[in-house]
Amino acid sequence: MDAIASPVVATGLVKQFGDFTAVAGIDVEVAPGEAFGFLGPNGAGKTSTMRMIGCVSPPTSGSLRIFGLDPVADGRQIRARMGVVPQLDQLDNELTVMENLVIYGRYFDISRSDVKAKAKELLEFVQLTEKAGSKVDPLSGGQKRRVSIARSLINDPDLLLLDEPTTGLDPQARHVLWDRLYQLKERGATQVITTHFMDEAEQLCDRLVVMDGGLIVAEGSPQGLIAEHVRREVLEVRFGYGRNIEMMPAVDGVGDRIEVLPDRLLIYTDDGDASLSELHRRQIVPESALVRRSSLEDVFLKLTGRTLVE
Amino acid sequence: MNVTVQHRISSWGPSRVYLRDWIYFKRMWWSVLIGSIVQPLMFLLGVGLGVGELVDQGPEAANVLGDTSYFAFYATALLATTSMFVLAQESLWPTMDGFTWSNAHQAMISTPLNATDIVFGKMLHYAVRGIVTSGGVALVLALFADTRSFGLIPAAFVGMLTGLAFAMPIAAWTATRTTDNSFPAILRFGIIPMFLFGGAFYPIEQLPTWLQPVAWCTPLWHGVELCRGLVLGGLSLGAGLGHLAVLLAFIAAGILAARVTFERRLRP
Ligand SMILES: Nc1ncnc2c1ncn2[C@@H]1O[C@H](COP(=O)(O)OP(=O)(O)O)[C@@H](O)[C@H]1O
Ligand SMILES: [Mg+2]
Numbered sequence: 229m230d231a232i233a234s235p236v237v238a239t240g241l242v243k244q245f246g247d248f249t250a251v252a253g254i255d256v257e258v259a260p261g262e263a264f265g266f267l268g269p270n271g272a273g274k275t276s277t278m279r280m281i282g283c284v285s286p287p288t289s290g291s292l293r294i295f296g297l298d299p300v301a302d303g304r305q306i307r308a309r310m311g312v313v314p315q316l317d318q319l320d321n322e323l324t325v326m327e328n329l330v331i332y333g334r335y336f337d338i339s340r341s342d343v344k345a346k347a348k349e350l351l352e353f354v355q356l357t358e359k360a361g362s363k364v365d366p367l368s369g370g371q372k373r374r375v376s377i378a379r380s381l382i383n384d385p386d387l388l389l390l391d392e393p394t395t396g397l398d399p400q401a402r403h404v405l406w407d408r409l410y411q412l413k414e415r416g417a418t419q420v421i422t423t424h425f426m427d428e429a430e431q432l433c434d435r436l437v438v439m440d441g442g443l444i445v446a447e448g449s450p451q452g453l454i455a456e457h458v459r460r461e462v463l464e465v466r467f468g469y470g471r472n473i474e475m476m477p478a479v480d481g482v483g484d485r486i487e488v489l490p491d492r493l494l495i496y497t498d499d500g501d502a503s504l505s506e507l508h509r510r511q512i513v514p515e516s517a518l519v520r521r522s523s524l525e526d527v528f529l530k531l532t533g534r535t536l537v538e
Numbered sequence: 539m540n541v542t543v544q545h546r547i548s549s550w551g552p553s554r555v556y557l558r559d560w561i562y563f564k565r566m567w568w569s570v571l572i573g574s575i576v577q578p579l580m581f582l583l584g585v586g587l588g589v590g591e592l593v594d595q596g597p598e599a600a601n602v603l604g605d606t607s608y609f610a611f612y613a614t615a616l617l618a619t620t621s622m623f624v625l626a627q628e629s630l631w632p633t634m635d636g637f638t639w640s641n642a643h644q645a646m647i648s649t650p651l652n653a654t655d656i657v658f659g660k661m662l663h664y665a666v667r668g669i670v671t672s673g674g675v676a677l678v679l680a681l682f683a684d685t686r687s688f689g690l691i692p693a694a695f696v697g698m699l700t701g702l703a704f705a706m707p708i709a710a711w712t713a714t715r716t717t718d719n720s721f722p723a724i725l726r727f728g729i730i731p732m733f734l735f736g737g738a739f740y741p742i743e744q745l746p747t748w749l750q751p752v753a754w755c756t757p758l759w760h761g762v763e764l765c766r767g768l769v770l771g772g773l774s775l776g777a778g779l780g781h782l783a784v785l786l787a788f789i790a791a792g793i794l795a796a797r798v799t800f801e802r803r804l805r806p
Binding site: 286305307320322 | 547645
């Protein structure tokens with residue numbers, strides 16, 4: 229792919245804070261119109277990467293090109309074309325929703341009349357029209373997040389950066405947000421999203437990288453990663469806290485691979501029900517058993533030996 | 539989307555940064571102006587008239603103050619000191635707010651604005667705040683025969699510059715802080731002593747000789763002398779330009795430092 233056509237191209241990208249390496253050399257290329265994800269636990273280096281892409285944190289080494297431009301030398305030009313939803317909302321709580329959008333739009337040199345019209349349109353898009361005159365402070369977490377998203381769209385960005393867009397929101401608020409982001413994607417906006425929720429990555433991302441300890445440990449589409457790294461289904465069995473390891477030999481061969489967690493065993497298999505029947509045939513009776521489809525959580529567990537959300 | 543937007547970089551960055559401060563200021567400018575009238579009035583009535591009565595009748599008054607009344611001597615200093623107090627505070631907590639509590643500065647640098655825009659935007663805010671403050675004091679001084687003069691107009695601007703000579707270096711320092719723990723100490727051990735020793739209450743020649751050079755190094759003394767000279771006369775052009783140059787030098791040094799510290803803080 230032509231480097232100019234890709235909104236984001238990173239090679240050997242490193243970010244250090246003093247002696248500490250937050251991003252340890254990653255290669256990433258985001259295609260136009262794509263929804264690209266960074267999936268990883270807290271501390272993986274997702275925000276550090278996003279801040280480098282957002283031109284608000286200079287890379288320590290490696291190469292980074294945004295729209296084919298250099299984020300250090302051409303930061304202003306790049307940021308003029310970018311929308312950013314930071315991990316923590318940076319809204320003015322004492323100002324109204326409308327004021328927040330208008331002020332931000334003026335930072336992009338959008339004329340007063342255009343910015344008002346644009347703000348109205350965006351509040352409609354995030355379904356907050358009736359809150360335009362309300363202060364931000366009393367809004368719910370989900371509403372504030374939607375204000376942040378509306379604000380990030382004020383300049384019609386060619387590239388949208390979303391750092392953990394739904395962390396801390398209740399399930400209903402998450403779904404409202406996902407729906408809006410999905411609509412944006414339909415309109416062709418390129419999105420880069422970080423998350424530590426595998427369901428969010430599966431919902432929102434065409435392609436993603438799994439990050440851990442500042443490194444990329446896997447890359448692909450959600451379905452591709454699952455197909456590549458784990459079996460289609462998982463049989464989860466619980467024998468009681470601490471007893472799960474003891475039961476390993478007894479369940480050996482029931483599935484293709486077994487992961488031991490403190491509270492349960494995960495048996496990876498192509499046919500969960502068949503594996504459960506096999507357990508019963510061996511007269512092994514767990515406290516509970518359930519069959520589910522494999523997820524990115526399982527991919528992460530296999531690649532790192534740890535769970536995403538501790 | 540129906541409204542389409544050009545991707546542009548503003549050449550008016552600082553005024554865009556200031557817009558946010560202006561929206562807040564608009565809500566309370568009236569109380570700011572009243573405050574800057576009431577506070578100097580209190581000082582004037584409490585110190586200017588009361589102490590003035592004592593001093594003017596004292597045997598040394600003519601030697602120390604010439605033919606100026608103590609009231610006029612003290613009142614003209616308030617043009618500089620009031621703005622110093624207001625802008626020193628403004629460059630501490632409200633400036634810290636942009637870096638920490640509201641993260642407004644962080645939001646700004648995600649747009650085409652950069653750290654230098656923020657430095658000059660804040661400066662614009664301090665300047666407006668400063669001129670409203672010194673202007674309020676000037677209005678008060680215009681009420682009294684001893685201090686009524688067209689010199690009050692340029693003196694109000696010098697008062698503002700005196701405030702900026704504090705605000706810019708302090709803002710540069712604020713950007714290096716992660717908490718506001720040390721802010722009260724700045725006021726207590728930096729600003730208040732200057733108020734006491736910077737020539738507001740008596741000519742610095744009254745100080746022990748070894749302390750006088752300290753006063754020369756503080757922006758306040760230069761601001762006070764210049765305001766006094768503009769309103770009451772008795773200041774040579776050379777001395778006046780010298781005072782102005784010192785104030786501008788403090789402001790310039792503050793700007794240079796703030797550009798570095800703001801950038802470091804916002805782009806780790
Ligand atoms: N400004 C900074 N100074 C020092 N360490 C930092 C800074 N920002 C992030 N880190 C460290 O870098 C690591 C990665 O952080 P981050 O990129 O925020 O991860 P994530 O977003 O995946 O949770 C963490 O250990 C964090 O403490
Ligand atoms: Mg993060």
